[in-house]
Amino acid sequence: MTQQRWTIYHLEAMPDEPGKRYEIIDGELHVTTQPSIEHQIVCGHAVRHLGNWSEESGAGVVVLAPGVIFAVDDAVAPDVVWVSRERFPGITGEDHKFHAAPDLVVEVLSPGAENERRDREIKLLRYSLYGVREYWIINWRAREVTVYRREGTGLQLVATLGETDQLESPLLPGFGRPVSSLFTDLPAS
Numbered sequence: 001m002t003q004q005r006w007t008i009y010h011l012e013a014m015p016d017e018p019g020k021r022y023e024i025i026d027g028e029l030h031v032t033t034q035p036s037i038e039h040q041i042v043c044g045h046a047v048r049h050l051g052n053w054s055e056e057s058g059a060g061v062v063v064l065a066p067g068v069i070f071a072v073d074d075a076v077a078p079d080v081v082w083v084s085r086e087r088f089p090g091i092t093g094e095d096h097k098f099h100a101a102p103d104l105v106v107e108v109l110s111p112g113a114e115n116e117r118r119d120r121e122i123k124l125l126r127y128s129l130y131g132v133r134e135y136w137i138i139n140w141r142a143r144e145v146t147v148y149r150r151e152g153t154g155l156q157l158v159a160t161l162g163e164t165d166q167l168e169s170p171l172l173p174g175f176g177r178p179v180s181s182l183f184t185d186l187p188a189s
Contacts, residue, residue: 067097
């Protein structure tokens with residue numbers, strides 16, 4: 001018995017279900033539900049910080065939860081991406097999705113072992129394979145950011161930053177924000 005290998009064409013034929021996010025990673029369908037308030041607050045802060053810097057520098061474009069189609073059997077929806085102005089037109093398709101790796105991908109962890117494994121292992125491997133230059137995994141419960149950067153042919157762990165650290169990147173010259181600023185406004189646990 002063979003398992004179905006999912007493609008973007010299968011997704012196009014599926015009904016749109018509010019509150020569900022579909023991703024295909026290496027031919028496997030991943031379905032997640034609407035993220036928590038905490039998740040969305042942290043995504044909002046990441047978008048604001050990257051967006052303010054991008055506007056001031058003119059260096060790139062920040063997009064919240066875009067479709068990224070690496071291949072017909074690899075299509076993901078990262079929480080936040082940043083793409084340089086130079087690359088933006090060349091990776092954006094007529095379908096208004098990205099068809100190559102963004103420069104920076106940000107994923108905010110959702111609760112649950114499977115969600116965490118998908119971001120820390122499965123997506124890390126895909127982003128590494130397809131050429132993402134930098135990958136941030138934000139854990140709002142632990143209040144930390146894990147940073148991977150492209151070294152040679154893959155993404156390598158370069159830092160795990162806590163609330164007292166500064167989030168900076170050689171990819172984003174002049175960008176710097178306290179890690180703690182990603183976690184302001186979170187409801188008390």
